[in-house]
């Protein structure tokens with residue numbers, strides 16, 4: 001990326017130092033960076049000792065056949081034992097592991113001792129169904145405790161799970177079952193979302209009519225909603241019939257550190273979904289360490305809540321494996337943030353005294369749009385750490401989160417990572433880092449990341465380029481399931497010897513890292529590289545804009561022309577005045593080159609189910625093309641609305 005274009009980029013001067021109380025009692029201090037810098041592998045070997053191994057590893061990293069890493073290869077452990085049994089053995093059986101809150105308002109708490117019994121029964125049930133170590137199990141579930149139990153039961157018997165998000169279609173489920181060649185599917189009749197029972201089992205039934213799914217011998221069905229469900233005798237089994245009659249004792253077997261723990265599919269922008277493979281010892285080490293360090297977890301007193309769905313990697317690493325390995329008490333919520341009212345999340349924080357909250361920028365912006373008065377009605381004084389993940393968080397949303405949820409006293413940690421990285425990689429540490437709104441800032445101790453230009457040279461401070469990871473890390477993906485060559489090509493071939501994350505980033509004058517979104521989303525305007533993230537941040541910093549999505553549309557003169565889709569706040573109305581006001585505002589904050597050519601007010605933006613804006617579709621609209629694949633959209637009617645509203649180019653530069 002050219003440097004001159006970056007000279008104009010967003011200036012964010014606000015700084016927030018850690019409070020002295022937090023700094024004084026923080027789990028991790030600045031010393032960790034020095035320790036890891038001096039001896040990176042020694043540092044990770046120390047972190048591996050957070051786990052209980054049946055055979056302690058003597059090797060840390062085997063990188064003799066890059067990019068195929070082995071971490072702690074001669075160690076053996078059982079992941080489920082580490083997440084459950086060892087806490088019970090340490091006298092913590094009565095500690096609550098999960099406070100489950102159903103969307104209709106039902107709730108139930110499970111202690112570690114209860115969780116242990118449930119996981120043992122489920123492990124025995126899977127064994128009775130013929131599942132053996134190495135067999136794949138697909139999990140297609142709502143956000144209920146049985147989902148966590150099912151994942152841990154798979155881990156316990158060494159059967160890699162492939163969790164498929166419950167909002168995905170039968171098609172998406174079928175391709176994932178085929179690719180992983182799953183033997184059993186664990187599902188539910190349905191789950192509650194937006195005040196309604198939503199069925200899951202029919203999608204499983206449909207998926208299993210597709211060729212390539214014949215190896216699925218059984219479907220294990222949890223009864224959640226009680227809705228009418230089709231039944232295939234001999235194949236389908238009720239969870240409450242099979243699991244409940246099992247013994248609640250089960251001896252965990254130790255597996256090699258590199259034993260596969262799970263496959264999780266990412267759709268990416270093109271091609272067939274990639275089955276990201278994660279293994280056991282290195283993965284568990286890094287999720288446990290980062291959960292301890294970044295959230296400053298005090299397991300005896302904190303109540304932690306991650307609002308992600310378990311169907312995403314955030315749910316795997318920071319609902320199931322990290323928090324449970326650390327013996328945390330956490331909230332698990334089934335539904336949406338605005339059911340039955342827009343204060344539901346804050347009501348839950350108040351009810352359980354949540355101290356650590358981890359959520360996504362898209363949710364924060366939705367709450368901003370609903371209004372400051374909603375969280376103000378609840379007692380949020382228990383909160384002490386706020387986290388963000390999933391996309392770049394614009395400074396306005398970051399500051400709103402800190403102020404209106406964190407009472408202007410709680411630190412916000414913006415954590416950058418990916419399904420592929422398995423665990424957090426770049427993030428402030430709440431007791432150490434002076435935070436900057438909108439920046440993930442620094443690689444965590446033991447992680448090496450930087451920003452390079454097209455020729456793989458590290459860029460100087462104040463410049464932009466591509467984010468790369470320069471050394472292997474314990475929770476890295478091991479390959480793409482069944483496709484080693486695609487693993488090499490996708491991640492390790494763009495820059496020799498470095499992992500290419502696919503994200504654009506810049507380093508500021510202090511060397512802190514700012515993520516700029518996927519490189520496919522960077523626009524080229526009259527020879528300048530401009531990031532969609534920064535134009536969006538500039539638009540959202542205007543008081544009349546609640547949300548913005550920006551794309552570059554092909555343009556004969558300027559290569560690409562910036563086209564912005566905005567959701568207006570409350571009473572603001574679209575019109576030529578507002579368009580000009582917003583263009584001028586962007587010109588002031590970023591420079592005239594970043595002024596959107598067109599600005600269109602819309603009611604909704606097209607998003608994937610994990611909340612990422614589908615810019616590809618907006619580009620289709622901006623270029624008057626027929627729409628590409630809309631199957632991963634949360635709500636495909638959004639696109640019809642946007643298309644029908646598209647005006648001709650409003651003004652020219």
Ligand code: WT7
Pocket residue numbers: 266312313314388389390391392393414415416417418419420440501502503515516517518610
């Ligand atoms: C992509 C990975 C990591 C769990 C959820 C998403 C974007 C993620 C941040 C952040 C800027 C972020 C990147 C990344 N992303 N976190 N804090 N700041 N961008 O997992 O679906 O694999 O997506 O999400 O573009 O590459 P994922």
